[in-house]
Every structure is written in structure tokens, then in C-alpha cells.
Amino acid sequence: MSTLEQMYQQVILDHAKHPVGRGLVDAPADEGHLAGESHQVNPTCGDEVTLRVDVTPEGAVAGVSWEGQGCSISQASVSVMTSLVQGVPLSEVERLDGLFHDLMSSRGKGLDDDDAEDALGDATAFTGVSQYPARIKCALLGWAALKDSLARSGALATS
Amino acid sequence: MTTTAAVRPDESGSLTTSELAAVRADFPLLERTVRGGRPLVYLDSAATSQKPQVVLDTEVDFYEERNAAVHRGAHQLAEEATEAFEQARAAVAAFVGADEGEIVWQPGATAAINVVAYAFSNATLGRGGEAAAPFRLAPGDEIVVTEAEHHANLVPWQELCARTGAVLRWIPVGDDGRLDLTDLGTIVTERTKVLAFGHVSNVTGAIAPVETLVAAARRVGALTVLDACQSVPNLPVSFHELGVDFAAFSGHKMLGPTGVGALYGRRELLEAMPPTLTGGSMVEVVTMESTTYAPPPQRFEAGTQMVAQAVGMGCAAQYLGELGMEGVLRHEQELAAEMLKIADIPGVRVIGPLDTADRLAVVSFVVDGVHAHDVGQVLDDKGIAVRVGHHCAQPLHRRFGVAATARASASVYTTVEEVAAFREALAGVRAFFGAE
Ligand SMILES: Cc1ncc(COP(=O)(O)O)c(C=O)c1O
Numbered sequence: 001m002s003t004l005e006q007m008y009q010q011v012i013l014d015h016a017k018h019p020v021g022r023g024l025v026d027a028p029a030d031e032g033h034l035a036g037e038s039h040q041v042n043p044t045c046g047d048e049v050t051l052r053v054d055v056t057p058e059g060a061v062a063g064v065s066w067e068g069q070g071c072s073i074s075q076a077s078v079s080v081m082t083s084l085v086q087g088v089p090l091s092e093v094e095r096l097d098g099l100f101h102d103l104m105s106s107r108g109k110g111l112d113d114d115d116a117e118d119a120l121g122d123a124t125a126f127t128g129v130s131q132y133p134a135r136i137k138c139a140l141l142g143w144a145a146l147k148d149s150l151a152r153s154g155a156l157a158t159s
Numbered sequence: 160m161t162t163t164a165a166v167r168p169d170e171s172g173s174l175t176t177s178e179l180a181a182v183r184a185d186f187p188l189l190e191r192t193v194r195g196g197r198p199l200v201y202l203d204s205a206a207t208s209q210k211p212q213v214v215l216d217t218e219v220d221f222y223e224e225r226n227a228a229v230h231r232g233a234h235q236l237a238e239e240a241t242e243a244f245e246q247a248r249a250a251v252a253a254f255v256g257a258d259e260g261e262i263v264w265q266p267g268a269t270a271a272i273n274v275v276a277y278a279f280s281n282a283t284l285g286r287g288g289e290a291a292a293p294f295r296l297a298p299g300d301e302i303v304v305t306e307a308e309h310h311a312n313l314v315p316w317q318e319l320c321a322r323t324g325a326v327l328r329w330i331p332v333g334d335d336g337r338l339d340l341t342d343l344g345t346i347v348t349e350r351t352k353v354l355a356f357g358h359v360s361n362v363t364g365a366i367a368p369v370e371t372l373v374a375a376a377r378r379v380g381a382l383t384v385l386d387a388c389q390s391v392p393n394l395p396v397s398f399h400e401l402g403v404d405f406a407a408f409s410g411h412k413m414l415g416p417t418g419v420g421a422l423y424g425r426r427e428l429l430e431a432m433p434p435t436l437t438g439g440s441m442v443e444v445v446t447m448e449s450t451t452y453a454p455p456p457q458r459f460e461a462g463t464q465m466v467a468q469a470v471g472m473g474c475a476a477q478y479l480g481e482l483g484m485e486g487v488l489r490h491e492q493e494l495a496a497e498m499l500k501i502a503d504i505p506g507v508r509v510i511g512p513l514d515t516a517d518r519l520a521v522v523s524f525v526v527d528g529v530h531a532h533d534v535g536q537v538l539d540d541k542g543i544a545v546r547v548g549h550h551c552a553q554p555l556h557r558r559f560g561v562a563a564t565a566r567a568s569a570s571v572y573t574t575v576e577e578v579a580a581f582r583e584a585l586a587g588v589r590a591f592f593g594a595e
Contacts, residue, residue, distance in 0.1 A: 003194075004540040008533075013593065045532050045548045046562035069562055071532035072592065138532065 006108070006128030007135070008072070011080070015122075016072035021082035024052055025065040032057030036153025040145040042137055047074040051145035055155040060089045064146065073126075073135050078142030080122045085146065090155060096120065097143055103127060104136045173489040174571070182482070183572050185211040197542030200577045205361050205389060205521045205568030206546050207411045210475070214415060217474040221467045229466055230440065230457070244466050247473025248456075251421055254476035255387070255408070256397025261429065263422040263456040264469050268388045269311040271407035271422035272355075274459055275384055276315040277435035279353070280322045287433030293382065294432060296323045301350040303381070305330040305338055305367075306558055307360045310551040312386040312407075316355055325352070332558050336363035336511030343375055351381040358390035358406075362552045362566065363511025364495065364521035366390070373402045382428070388412055392570065393491050393519050395484035398423050410468060414571070415475030419468035422459065429455035436461040479571070487571050494520035494569040497578040501567075504586050506594065510559050520569035523550065526585070528594030531563040537591050538565070541584040 027035030034055045041048050047070030054062040064082045068075060081100075085093050099116050100123055108131035110124065111117055117124045129139045150156055174182065183189055186209045193199050201209060221243060227236035229244045245259075252262045265271040281287065282294030302316050306329050320327045328346055333339035338356075347354055354376040359366050369385070376383045385406040390396050392413035398406050405428070409420035424432065434441060434452055441461040443451040452458045479487065496515045499522060501507050506527035512518050526534050535547035546566045549556045556562060567581055 002540065004537065007536070008591070017593070046553075046556075047532075048562070071530040073532070132536070135532070135536070 003108075003128065003131055007132060009125040009128060011122050011125040012072060012076040015076035015079040019075055019079035019082075021063075021065050021079065022067065023065060024050065024067050025063065027052060027054050028062075030062075033062060034153040034155045036149035036151070036155070038145045038148035038152060040141050040148065042070070042074065042141055045071065045138070047071060047138055047141055049074070049078055049141055049145045051078070051142065051149050053146060053149045053153060055090065055150070055153055058089075059091075059155060060087060061085045061093060062087075066142070066145070068142075070141070071135075071138055073129055074138040074141045077123075077126060077139040078145070080125070081142045081146060084121055084123055090150065093146070093150070096123075097147060100126075100143055101140070104130045104139055106130050173493045174486055179490075179572070179574060183574075185213065185478075186572050187212055187215075189572060193542050193544075194540055200541075200543040200580050202567040202569065202573065202577065202581055203544045203546050204392075204570035204573065205412070205550075205566065207417070208392060208414050208570045209572065210414055210416070210471075211478055213478060214471050214474045218416060218467050218471040221470045226467070229464065240466060243470045243473075244464070247470045247476075250473035250480075251476045254480050255391060255406070255421075255423060256399045256401075257423050258426060260456060261398075261423055261426050263424065263429070263459040264464055265407070265420045265422050265459075266418055266465065267409040267411070267420035268386060268407040269315075269409075271420055272312055272384065272386065273315045274422055274435045275405050275407075275424075275432075276319040278432045279319055281433040281435065283323050287431065290431040291433050292431075293428065296325045296352055298324050299350060300325045300352045301328050301348070302326070302353045302355070303328045303330065303347055303351050304354075305356045306332040307336075307338065307363065307365070307367075307555050308355070308357055308552065309361050309386060309388070310553070311388075312355055312357055312384070313554070316353070326350075330356070332363075332555060335513075336360070336559075337365050337517075338367060340368070340371065343371070347372075347375045347379060347381065349379050351376070351379050353384060354381050355384040355386070357386040357388070358396070359388075359393070359519055359521070360511070360552075360555070361389050361521060361568075362523045362550050362555050362564070364389075364518045364523075364568075365512050366394075366517040366519065368517075369401050369403070377402075387423075389519065389521065392479070394488040404428055410472035410475060413472070413475055414478060415472035416468040419465045419472045421472075424455070426455075429459070432459075434458050434461065438462050440464075482571060490571065491520045491569060494573055494575065494578055495522070497575050498522040498567055498569070498581075501582055501585055504582070506589050507585065510556075510561065510564055520573070521566065522568070523564040523566040525561050525564050526588055526594075529588055529592045531565040533592060534565045534585070534588050537588050538581065538584050541580070543581050543584050545581070 049068035051066040227240040282291035385403040391408040406423040411417040531547040
């Protein structure tokens with residue numbers, strides 16, 4: 001596989017074409033739920049994402065919805081992340097966020113840790129992206145939006 | 160001094176194949192390979208050009224043989240450094256049709272435009288006295304730019320308006336990517352104090368109708384500021400003939416070093432203009448209470464200057480001058496025609512004029528169903544370097560309803576074969592992403 005094909009894995013192309021969670025959903029007014037929204041921009045290439053998160057009273061992700069425009073890497077990454085964090089407790093979301101950042105700094109080598117890669121699931125498909133310094137921030141855009149929207153929801157303070 | 164290129168375009172046309180080969184041999188970087196041994200196809204010269212060996216040598220030679228502070232010191236090295244610095248100014252002035260005293264060294268075009276914008280606010284605050292009256296703004300005054308501007312020729316004017324209460328207006332861009340002058344008469348009016356516009360768009364490649372715009376500004380007594388970043392490297396430019404009041408351009412886009420550029424100002428205007436950066440080297444008499452300023456250009460060259468880079472930029476101007484800008488322009492036009500053939504590739508849409516009249520080889524485009532960043536990545540895999548993004552012109556991209564484009568741009572060393580390789584790679588992009 002060429003490095004280009006390593007970057008544009010089929011999983012990534014599929015998610016870019018058929019994104020999960022795309023289309024902002026109004027936060028449900030369910031009792032005890034917390035909601036947050038974040039808008040993130042990558043000014044160098046104009047990638048944008050607006051992301052909403054809904055957190056259960058128990059401190060798990062009830063749902064993520066988003067709207068965005070940008071390259072296939074940024075859009076696929078938000079999509080993969082959306083499926084990955086569905087129903088996941090916030091402490092685990094934080095761990096996944098850390099693992100994904102580690103993956104993005106791995107310069108194409110991956111995490112060399114089966115548990116970690118299992119936890120990241122489809123998100124490990126972005127390993128190839130970490131060989132292209134200019135594209136890493138594309139892959140991280142959605143994760144930044146999730147982190148920020150969680151902070152804005154107030155859920156991090158209470159969990 | 161090392162000698163500059165001996166190649167010249169023939170009288171009638173563009174650069175011949177052998178001349179182009181000789182030009183390419185002058186640029187060491189063009190020999191390198193990228194992405195696993197592929198020959199580099201550098202189509203990002205509008206962002207920054209590559210440098211001929213003679214420019215690199217001239218800069219090194221300055222450090223090895225002449226390095227000293229300029230315009231001060233009584234020793235021989237200081238004399239030689241000053242001479243090299245001032246000869247470079249003369250070379251740049253001759254290249255752009257200006258007098259030596261009308262060329263002010265600046266770190267680049269961005270800095271140069273800011274110097275003029277801040278001169279207006281300083282004059283508005285009363286600095287520069289009566290002489291600075293042409294730079295004074297009053298409530299209700301207007302500054303006119305165009306929708307096609309690089310942020311460097313837009314944001315400084317927005318900021319000037321915010322500081323002074325002047326109002327920013329702009330000339331719109333038509334669907335063909337050229338300035339729409341339909342309402343020029345109601346946009347440039349008696350209230351207009353500045354008309355700032357780009358000579359050649361760094362996105363569409365369109366050449367602006369300078370004569371018409373200068374005439375419109377003159378009619379109402381407004382000053383003109385030309386962003387000449389993309390024109391000076393690629394076509395014959397004479398600021399005196401164009402009749403503009405100010406112009407800005409960067410060394411690094413015209414085969415010269417980074418960190419240096421120039422502001423051109425008509426002599427009377429530079430003499431009347433208050434300084435922006437103040438400090439050493441730009442003064443006459445300094446007391447604890449106040450300071451009188453040196454005449455231009457020194458008045459606008461505060462602090463230690465980028466001497467080696469300026470000397471390199473002078474060399475670059477000479478290199479281009481010897482190559483002959485008429486031939487360079489024809490070469491550009493030939494490459495523009497080759498680049499515009501991408502419009503025939505299914506799913507490719509060019510942003511900007513599709514005809515070769517009044518445009519250069521700067522071609523921005525979108526590929527249906529594939530983001531510009533992804534387009535750039537696939538081209539890069541074939542060794543083809545293009546720029547992706549908004550190219551520091553967000554309003555122009557918004558005008559065309561796109562967030563980002565990919566852009567191919569040429570310089571003197573670009574070949575028709577390189578453009579053909581680019582077209583071929585581009586034709587495969589949609590298939591790679593499975594775009595229908
Ligand atoms: C049309 C135009 N204007 C201004 C600039 C700014 O030049 P610099 O970044 O060298 O100051 C550029 C280059 O990016 C340009 O293409």
C-alpha cells in the first residue's frame with residue numbers, strides 16, 4: 001500500500017461519504033441531561049465543525065450530532081469519533097481522546113498497544129494520517145470540538 | 160558580484176526549450192525529488208518562488224565578504240556594505256520603473272501596506288504637520304478596496320477604518336472572476352481617500368484594469384495603493400507608467416530571499432508621509448523632547464535593515480531583468496493556456512477567468528465531490544506541489560461559494576510538461592475518491 005493509500009483507508013473514505021451523526025439535533029430537554037455545543041475551525045484550510053453533545057445524568061455520552069465542512073480526513077474523523085463515543089462514560093471518552101492524540105503523534109507507527117488500538121476501533125484507520133504533519137490537525141478537529149462542547153456542557157465539572 | 164543568467168527569450172516569443180532548460184539549471188532546488196523519488200513539479204510559485212543559485216550566492220557572498228552595518232561607521236566594510244545595499248535598491252527601482260529614492264525596504268508586502276495604512280492614522284492624529292494633509296482622514300471619508308484582495312491588502316484597511324472612523328467600501332468581483340466595474344462611479348467618489356487594489360489576483364490570476372482604476376482615483380483625488388506581489392515577478396511593471404501612488408511587493412515571490420520586500424511611493428508623497436516604525440536610523444536630530452526625521456527612504460527604514468536579503472532581492476531583480484520580462488510574460492501566458500485546459504476535466508471547475516486575455520498562470524479550481532485538501536494530497540503523491548485552502552483571500556472564496564480551492568501557479572522555470580503532468584494527475588483524482 002502506498003503511503004497515500006495508507007492515509008485514505010477505505011474506512012475513512014466510507015465515513016467521509018456516509019458520515020455518522022451529521023445534522024445538528026436539538027438537545028433533548030430530558031431531565032438531568034447536560035448539553036454543550038462547540039464550533040471549531042481550522043483556519044489554514046477552512047475545515048469547520050459545529051458539534052453538539054448530550055450527556056446523561058450518569059455522566060455518559062447520550063448522543064453527538066454535528067455539522068461541518070472540510071476535507072475527507074476531518075469529516076471522516078468526526079464521523080468515526082461520533083460512533084466511537086456513543087454511550088461511553090466521560091472518563092473513557094477522555095482516555096480515548098488521549099489515545100487518539102497519541103496515535104496522531106505516532107508518525108505512522110501506530111500505538112503498539114493492542115488494548116489501546118482495540119479501544120480506538122475504526123479510529124486506528126487514521127494511523128496513516130499521522131505521517132502527514134499538515135493533515136494531523138484535520139483529524140483532530142472533531143475531537144477538539146467534542147472536548148470543548150463537553151467542557152461547555154458543564155458535565156466535566158460534575159463527573 | 161557573481162554573474163546573472165545569460166539566457167534571454169527570443170524577441171518574438173516565449174522562452175525557447177533550451178533557454179528554459181538553462182533557466183531551470185539555475186535553480187538547484189528543482190533537481191530534488193519528493194515522496195519516494197518522484198521528480199518535483201513545483202506549481203506553488205505564487206506562494207513563494209524558488210531561488211536561482213546566483214541569488215543564493217549573492218547573499219552568501221555578502222556575509223562572507225561585505226557584512227557590516229550600513230549607513231554608519233567609517234570603515235571600509237561599512238562602505239562596501241552600504242554600497243551593496245544601495246546598489247540593490249537601485250536595481251529594484253530600475254526593475255519596477257521607479258527612482259531609487261522611491262523604493263523603501265520592508266520585510267515584505269504585508270509590512271509595506273501596513274506602513275501606508277498607519278501613516279494615514281498617524282496623519283489623522285496630527286503627526287506630520289501640514290505636509291501630511293493628503294494622509295488625513297475625516298469622518299465620512301472612504302477607503303475603497305476590492306473583493307478580490309489578499310488579506311494583506313484588506314485587513315490593514317479594515318483596521319485603519321476602525322481606528323479613524325473612515326468607511327470601507329469595495330469593488331465587487333463578477334462571475335468571471337474579474338472586477339465588476341459597473342458601479343465604479345458610485346463606489347469611487349469624492350469621499351474616497353484611498354483606492355487599494357491588487358495588480359494580479361493571487362487566486363484567479365486576473366490582471367486588474369490599472370489604468371481605469373487609477374483614472375477613477377485621480378478624478379476624485381484619491382491615492383492609489385497597488386498590491387504588486389503577483390505582477391512584479393511575472394510581467395513588465397513600471398510604477399511610473401502605471402501612475403500609482405504606492406505599491407507593495409515581496410522579494411520571496413520574485414526569485415529573491417524571504418524577509419525582504421519593498422514599498423514604492425511617489426517621491427512627493429513619501430516626503431509628506433509620517434513614519435510608522437520609529438527608532439534608530441530614521442532620524443535627523445534627536446533631543447530628549449523631540450525628534451526630526453530623515454528624508455525618505457530612510458525615514459521608513461527604522462532599525463537595522465535586512466541587508467543581505469535586500470542585496471539578494473536586488474540580484475533577483477537583475478536576474479529577471481536580464482531574462483526579459485516581456486518573454487517571462489509570454490511564457491506565463493503560454494502556461495496559463497496549458498493550465499486552463501483542466502476546465503475540460505469532468506468535475507473540475509476553475510474559479511476565475513477562463514480566457515487567456517489579461518491573466519497569468521495562477522489557476523484556482525475545485526473538484527466536484529472532493530475537498531481541495533484531498534485534491535492537493537493526491538497531487539502531492541505524484542510529486543506535484545499545489546497550494547490548497549483560501550490562499551489568504553476568504554472573501555473572494557465566499558464570493559464563489561467555496562471554502563477552499565486548490566491552486567496551481569507558475570514561474571519562469573515552470574514547463575509545459577510539468578503542467579501536463581499536473582493535468583494528468585488531476586484527471587485521476589475523482590476516481591481515487593470514488594466520486595461519481
Ligand atoms: C496578492 C498578494 N498580496 C500580498 C501578499 C503578502 O505578501 P507577504 O506575505 O510576502 O507579505 C501575497 C502573498 O502571500 C499575495 O499573493
